Amino acid sequence: MTNPATNRPRPLRAAARIFGGITALIAGLANSGVITATQGSAIQGVITAVLVLLGTLGIVTVAEPKVTPLADPRDVQGRPLTSSD
Incomplete structure (x- = not known):
């Protein structure tokens, strides 16, 4: 029986x-x-700078849709989450 996680x-x-x-290749060449x-x-x-940039972009891309902005909170349908009074 195989483990589906693998x-x-x-x-x-x-x-x-x-x-x-x-990185290992570059170290070996040096x-x-x-x-x-x-x-x-x-x-x-x-290479490190590019990895940090890509990692940051990935985190923002994945996390941003899951965060509710405090300035104008709305649900998925665009309805305000706070009352207007």
């Missing part, structure tokens, strides 16, 4: 493998002398 797609693990592999340590650090800094 057959689920794991997009975060796939992304972590890709970015981890790229350590072997193909690129300088400064170049390797700069590339890893860019």
